[in-house]
Amino acid sequence: MINKSSVRHLNKERYIACIKLRKAGLSYSEIRREIPVAKSTLQNWLTLAGLTLTKEHLEIQMRKRIESRGAATEASRITRAQKSENEIDKLILKTRKAFNNPLFITGIVLYEAEGSKFGQCKFSNSDYRLIKTFVMFLEKFFDIDRMQNLTFSLFIHISRKDDLSRIRSFWSRQLQIPNKKLKICWKRNKVTHRRKNLDYVGQMLVSVIGIRFFSRKLLAISDIILKPYYKQSL
Numbered sequence: 001m002i003n004k005s006s007v008r009h010l011n012k013e014r015y016i017a018c019i020k021l022r023k024a025g026l027s028y029s030e031i032r033r034e035i036p037v038a039k040s041t042l043q044n045w046l047t048l049a050g051l052t053l054t055k056e057h058l059e060i061q062m063r064k065r066i067e068s069r070g071a072a073t074e075a076s077r078i079t080r081a082q083k084s085e086n087e088i089d090k091l092i093l094k095t096r097k098a099f100n101n102p103l104f105i106t107g108i109v110l111y112e113a114e115g116s117k118f119g120q121c122k123f124s125n126s127d128y129r130l131i132k133t134f135v136m137f138l139e140k141f142f143d144i145d146r147m148q149n150l151t152f153s154l155f156i157h158i159s160r161k162d163d164l165s166r167i168r169s170f171w172s173r174q175l176q177i178p179n180k181k182l183k184i185c186w187k188r189n190k191v192t193h194r195r196k197n198l199d200y201v202g203q204m205l206v207s208v209i210g211i212r213f214f215s216r217k218l219l220a221i222s223d224i225i226l227k228p229y230y231k232q233s234l
Contacts (some may be wrong), residue, residue: 005231012095014035014037017035018035018037018045018046019032019033019043019045019046019049020034020047021034023051028042028043032189034164051147051167061072066116070098070155079162080164083213084213084216087212087213087217088213088216088217091142091217091221092220092221093221095141095142098141099221099224099225101141101218101231102135103133103136103140103141104141105140105225106133106137107133107134107136107137107141108125108137108221108222108225110130110133110134110137110225111134111222112122112216112222112226114130114186115215115218116215117215117219118215119207119215120207120208120214120215121207121208121214122205122206122207122208123205123206123213124203124204124206125203126177126201126202126203126204128170128171128174128201128204129157130203131174131175131206132174132175133149134206135206137174138150138208142211142214144208144211145154146175146176147181148210149208149209149210149211150203150206150207150208150209151183151206151207152171152175152177152181152182152183152204152206153182153185153203153204153205153207154167154168154171154182154183154184154185154202154203154204154205155181155186155187155202155203155205156184156185156186156187156202157186157187157189157202158186158187158188160200160202163185163200165203167202168182168184170201171202171204172200
């Protein structure tokens with residue numbers, strides 16, 4: 001280990017000379033041509049003296065750190081992908097017996113038609129029957145609790161603001177959830193002609209929370225169920 005004591009003991013004059021050359025702006029290779037010393041020793045001496053590396057060496061170190069980070073990121077990505085695939089396989093095995101169940105097939109088709117395919121699992125519709133069916137599908141086959149694992153966002157046009165109490169009560173009753181569970185989102189797009197629709201109840205967005213890779217799981221199952229049908233058209 002290089003320290004002040006060992007420098008004095010080894011060769012104080014060469015140490016001082018290297019420091020002076022470095023302060024004069026010479027590179028590692030230029031210093032070593034003037035003073036024969038191992039590169040590792042020179043680096044230790046300059047570090048001990050508190051002198052920084054050249055821009056070239058800093059760039060090299062930065063590249064190495066970036067490459068190291070890149071390798072770590074790729075390894076992490078592979079690990080996450082493997083965990084995802086393992087969880088998907090487990091869910092397929094768990095639900096395979098339900099693949100011919102009418103409610104299960106209906107839920108899968110609803111998700112394929114109106115659900116989000118990337119990121120968080122979401123399903124949106126203005127027909128309360130489809131929303132209720134999708135929630136039943138999630139609860140029956142995936143052990144999802146509507147109070148713990150689902151959020152409900154109700155989109156209502158601002159022109160229907162006076163109907164908020166009626167609309168909120170309607171969805172609360174249909175979905176069997178408290179009013180406070182409903183998040184109200186106002187739609188402010190301009191309406192040139194308002195239809196007198198007394199049955200208007202807005203549009204409901206159901207989102208699954210707290211379950212990893214759930215969209216990917218549903219899509220994997222969907223692919224298995226729908227494959228016989230789209231294969232026939234090829």
